[in-house]
Amino acid sequence: MTESAKNCAAHGLRARKREATRSAITAAARRATAQKGLNGFTIEQLCEEVGVSRRTFFNYFPSKEDAIIGHLLDEFPAAAIAEFLAGGAQDSGVERGPHGLSTTLLRDLYTLTCAMAAQLDFTKEQIHQLIAVMKMEPALTMKMMGSSKIREAEFADLIAQREHLDPDDPLVNMAAAVFGTCSHRASQAFFSEENTASYGDLLAGNLRLAQQLFNFSLLPFEGTP
Numbered sequence: 214m215t216e217s218a219k220n221c222a223a224h225g226l227r228a229r230k231r232e233a234t235r236s237a238i239t240a241a242a243r244r245a246t247a248q249k250g251l252n253g254f255t256i257e258q259l260c261e262e263v264g265v266s267r268r269t270f271f272n273y274f275p276s277k278e279d280a281i282i283g284h285l286l287d288e289f290p291a292a293a294i295a296e297f298l299a300g301g302a303q304d305s306g307v308e309r310g311p312h313g314l315s316t317t318l319l320r321d322l323y324t325l326t327c328a329m330a331a332q333l334d335f336t337k338e339q340i341h342q343l344i345a346v347m348k349m350e351p352a353l354t355m356k357m358m359g360s361s362k363i364r365e366a367e368f369a370d371l372i373a374q375r376e377h378l379d380p381d382d383p384l385v386n387m388a389a390a391v392f393g394t395c396s397h398r399a400s401q402a403f404f405s406e407e408n409t410a411s412y413g414d415l416l417a418g419n420l421r422l423a424q425q426l427f428n429f430s431l432l433p434f435e436g437t438p
Contacts (some may be wrong), residue, residue: 235273237263239283246281251350278356284367293328294371297321301375312384314376319424322372322392323416330412344404365393395419 241262245254256277260270274280300307300321308316315321347354369389373380399416402408408415 231273234263234265234269235284238265238270238273238280242277242280243283246346250346251277251281251353278353281353282356289325289329290332293325297325297371298375301377303377313378314384314388318372318376318388319392319420321375322368323413323420325371326396326416327413344406361393361397365389368393391423392420395423 238259241259245259245262256270257267259277259280260267270280299305300317301315305315310316366389369385370380372378372388373382373385376385378385396416396419398419399412402410402415403412
């Protein structure tokens with residue numbers, strides 16, 4: 214193995230370790246919040262559970278609330294991300310629409326997001342506890358709502374990588390915005406106290422409604438930008 218290859222391998226290993234540590238902190242923070250409430254545990258207790266120092270915690274997150282929200286990419290199984298990105302490869306044989314996007318993009322985004330939901334594996338009890346915490350902690354709720362824009366940008370980066378487009382491409386950002394809205398609405402319904410449906414069913418329902426809207430509603434103008 215060349216020196217360059219060794220350096221790349223070492224860099225990749227460090228990145229994976231960082232992602233694993235960051236993901237472990239978020240998972241522990243969410244469990245503790247669901248069981249004890251936002252003020253029911255300290256950062257020191259969280260660090261002890263994960264096996265990291267307080268200094269390490271602050272290298273990853275500026276606050277306990279940020280740790281609970283986490284990073285979108287940490288929540289996706291690595292295999293699911295690899296499969297999603299491979300679906301847009303130039304030699305994959307996938308069909309493309311008139312603007313160049315692969316026709317399987319939304320389907321594969323759905324599959325990727327469902328894989329994330331399966332990995333999180335919230336129990337009904339944990340869901341109800343998190344709902345109760347968010348009701349008691351308006352600041353946490355507002356922070357989680359504010360994170361949706363950050364997550365939309367992360368989705369846009371993933372889509373751009375898969376479709377071989379610039380992250381600032383308007384089509385990439387529109388795809389991320391539409392899917393993000395459908396996903397956000399599905400999450401709101403999923404975490405409601407009266408919900409009995411799976412996250413996948415709720416997301417699929419929102420995507421079908423969006424598809425019907427764009428397929429069967431006429432625009433008040435002609436031509437394309």
